[in-house]
Amino acid sequence: MEFNDKVPIYYQIKTVIYDQIIAGERQPGEKLPAVRQLAVSLTVNVNTVQRALSEMIAEGAIVSKRGKGNFVTEDTQVIETIKTQLITEHLSNLYEQLHRLNIDDQDIINALVTYIERRGNSDDNH
Amino acid sequence: MEFNDKVPIYYQIKTVIYDQIIAGERQPGEKLPAVRQLAVSLTVNVNTVQRALSEMIAEGAIVSKRGKGNFVTEDTQVIETIKTQLITEHLSNLYEQLHRLNIDDQDIINALVTYIERRGNSDDNH
DNA sequence: TAACGTGTACTAGCTTACTATTACACTATA
DNA sequence: TATAGTGTAATAGTAAGCTAGTACACGTTA
Structure with missing residues (x-):
């Protein structure tokens, strides 16, 4: 993925995922790709993905289940x-x-x- | 001045000055405040101001005259x-x-x- | 000529963002 | 129970942006 070098990458990742959720491309309750998979497809480090997800978890949009995966909240x-x-x-x-x-x-x-x-x-x- | 910590300060300064020039608050040929003065009023380091101005000089919007000051281009x-x-x-x-x-x-x-x-x-x- | 106001350049140190790597914790399943 | 897939944490190294400080170059003017 192409990133704007004026804005932190983790922040741009957050924006993209939010956009997908809001556009309905990722449905409530849906499982996200594994962090390692996301890292590969975004050509970015796992830690960077994790940082983006952590903020979305804190904001209630993503629910994390250790050992299972990260999921879009079911709270529409x-x-x-x-x-x-x-x-x-x-x-x-x-x-x-x-x-x-x-x-x-x-x-x-x-x-x-x-x-x-x-x-x-x-x-x-x- | 308040800055957005997601975007480099020098870039935000550049944006502000461009906005002022375009809005007509700084007229063609007008002298800008001295870099040291700008640095103080923006509560920022001289080098950061200089970086913003350098790019605007390269883009032709600002003309620099050593020993005299920086000026808005007269090329409307x-x-x-x-x-x-x-x-x-x-x-x-x-x-x-x-x-x-x-x-x-x-x-x-x-x-x-x-x-x-x-x-x-x-x-x-x- | 001296003093002052300008732009410009350079160094050193700090912080944030990112990467690479390793390790650990939990879950599902063969 | 062993293995594989998952999230999470921690360390170390690199690069970019910002700051502080110093020094130098040029122009104006007393």
Whole structure:
């Protein structure tokens, strides 16, 4: 996996797994790949994976069962809360950043709409 | 100044100064505060400021005159280009991140509109 | 010319993040 | 019971970012 060298790798791993859980790619109660397996597929050290998981365990999104594996929580309420937090955080970031560039509310919306339209028309969607 | 400990300080300084230039708070040709002064006001080391400025000099946004000071470029075309890049980058980030959460185009726009409306109604604007 | 305000460069030491490696604890199963 | 698969912990080494401190180069001005 490619990482942004401006942000700690363990933090980016955490973000990716959260995204997968929220997007429904990893269902509540589902077992995650073994830490050693995750480390290999992410081309990263086991300790780095462990650090990401530890924080998610502390936050209640992952449940760890020694000898068995790590599992996505079955508490969908926790997942919903995290989803809401993440979305608000992303919207807030965009808003703050464009506001800092002296762009007003309406222009922020217009810019997003235009961006999405252009993206829809171009061939390289993604 | 407060810094996000997930991103290098020099990089955050760079971002802040770019934002100021683009927002028009620092005009083309304007002299920046002395590096030692910036270091004090940002409560950061001179070397850290220098690192941020070096990159902006390399990118053509800042012009350094030894013994005189650092100045915002007078080439407004360079500033315009950076502005466009930054805006697109921020929009792209939001789009990618919300898409990863399995939110479609229309819902992304709706979410932003709702976010801005709520923000406008609340008292703590900022 | 002397003093001061500038940018720039270099060294040394500290902390955090990451890696590699080893070891240990628990569970399932042949 | 032995083996394999799992999570967890601890050590040691490397690299990047930051700080403190010192020194030097250039420009302005008294």
